[in-house]
Amino acid sequence: MSLLAAAVARRASALFRPAAAAASLRRMSSSSIDALRAEAASYRAMAAAYRVKADALRTATHDGELVGVIQSTLQSHDRSPVGEIPSDFPFEINKTDGFADVTLTRSLRGEQIEVLVSMPTLDQDEEDVSSSSDGYYTSSCSDQDDQDENSPQEQTVPLTVTISKGDGSSLEFSCTAYPDRVEIDDISMKQQTPGVVAAALEDDEDDQVYEFSQLEENLQQELYKYLELRGITPLNAKILHEHMINTDRRRYLLWLAKLSDFVKKD
Numbered sequence: 150m151s152l153l154a155a156a157v158a159r160r161a162s163a164l165f166r167p168a169a170a171a172a173s174l175r176r177m178s179s180s181s182i183d184a185l186r187a188e189a190a191s192y193r194a195m196a197a198a199y200r201v202k203a204d205a206l207r208t209a210t211h212d213g214e215l216v217g218v219i220q221s222t223l224q225s226h227d228r229s230p231v232g233e234i235p236s237d238f239p240f241e242i243n244k245t246d247g248f249a250d251v252t253l254t255r256s257l258r259g260e261q262i263e264v265l266v267s268m269p270t271l272d273q274d275e276e277d278v279s280s281s282s283d284g285y286y287t288s289s290c291s292d293q294d295d296q297d298e299n300s301p302q303e304q305t306v307p308l309t310v311t312i313s314k315g316d317g318s319s320l321e322f323s324c325t326a327y328p329d330r331v332e333i334d335d336i337s338m339k340q341q342t343p344g345v346v347a348a349a350l351e352d353d354e355d356d357q358v359y360e361f362s363q364l365e366e367n368l369q370q371e372l373y374k375y376l377e378l379r380g381i382t383p384l385n386a387k388i389l390h391e392h393m394i395n396t397d398r399r400r401y402l403l404w405l406a407k408l409s410d411f412v413k414k415d
Contacts, residue, residue, distance in 0.1 A: 164217055215412055216409055222405060223351065234388065262310070266307075266326075270307065276327065308325070308326050308388075309325060320337075321337045322372075329387055331382075331386040333373065
């Protein structure tokens with residue numbers, strides 16, 4: 150009986166051993182997986198820290214290069230001061246904080262003359278302009294084919310000239326100021342009450358805009374003279390052009406200096 154009992158015990162032990170082994174294997178596998186996960190998380194954290202250091206090094210290097218380019222650009226620009234407006238300039242100059250545009254005003258024979266001077270732009274379609282014998286300017290495209298297509302674009306200054314009468318009516322000229330001349334682009338008129346001629350023609354349309362080049366040539370000449378007598382002369386256009394170009398350059402240099410200071414900040 151003792152031999153039989155021992156055999157039964159060994160048989161039972163053999164039956165339970167695979168289950169215990171399987172349970173032990175499951176415990177070992179779970180522990181190993183957790184360890185591998187922890188190790189992988191550690192590697193990811195180390196890799197992220199390395200990327201941050203590498204990115205910081207690259208950005209610091211590039212920021213230094215950018216500051217160098219900005220400083221080189223600053224040095225390459227002409228730092229001449231903004232041109233002084235002569236004392237006999239006929240307009241009062243008004244500037245509004247936060248706006249680059251300048252407004253010129255004057256009174257003449259009961260008229261209020263206002264000139265809105267915008268910041269310079271690049272002229273895209275420059276026409277050949279010839280001076281007539283009496284000193285006024287006319288536009289001509291006859292020599293346009295002879296112009297050098299590779300000639301540099303010159304900066305122009307947009308002007309809006311408004312001449313107002315006491316009754317509230319006004320005449321508005323859209324102009325372009327070049328370094329040596331003023332060109333009228335469009336003209337429009339606003340009236341509070343129709344004039345005698347307009348009433349006779351039974352025309353009550355207001356604020357009509359006409360392209361200046363479509364007007365009769367003699368009318369163009371007289372309108373140029375009309376503006377010149379009110380202070381919109383080639384000389385004053387040159388003064389305004391140089392003043393606005395220099396102001397624009399100074400604003401750009403100031404912006405570059407601020408950009409350099411920002412990039413250098415930690």
